[in-house]
Amino acid sequence: MLNIALPKGRLGENVYSIFNALGYGCSEIDEDNRKLIFTNNENGVRYFWAKPADVPIYVERGAADIGVSGKDLLLECNPDVYEIFDLSIGKCRLCVAGVKGARPDGDTTLRVATKYPNIARRYFRKKNRDIEIIKLNGSIEIAPLLGLSDVIVDIVETGATLRENNLEPYEDIVDISARLIANKSSSKFKHDEVGQLLSRMRDHFCGKGC
Ligand code: PRP
16 A cells, blocks of 8 residues: 655645546545545555645655655755655746845845745855845745845746736746655565556656656
């Protein structure tokens, strides 16, 4: 039995439909009920939905053998898991952004609002830039508009949120996409099951021999 942690939301639903197409379907998931864990003994899978930021924790600790996580969370939390496949979906980028035409100069300590304090610290340390982190949990774009921060470090997907709030990207930090991650012991002790899943994923995304 493979235990699979899926991130709640559109990305997780897209990923589940891929698992389903690859022979890992679980009809309980489609039923309208309040269940949290869904099992299909025939296909040898058990799914559960988790908060996206919690998926790496379940996988690291072995409560899930496999999970799907954005590369942003992996870079931020650096969980002790194997990153086994780039699903090439959920693509976006992490940027430094701020008010349009108001890029701060390099002299003062930069106030950075973000959900990603570790990534932001690493990025600005490399640039030898003094910063103060203001850790927020969402709607980060509001911070520079209200003068809470000078810039933000946040996800940009279509760019619409920035555009519609008179903000602009200043610098790109890194490209992001969804990754398949695996628990380290499961990769050993459930080697065949994890290997078969990975090989079906590879065939699905890049054809035989990828
Ligand atoms: C994310 C991100 C941006 C937005 C970017 O927020 O933090 O706010 O999406 O998308 P766009 O470039 O297509 O406009 P999310 O919807 O996850 O909510 P949050 O503000 O609670 O983080």
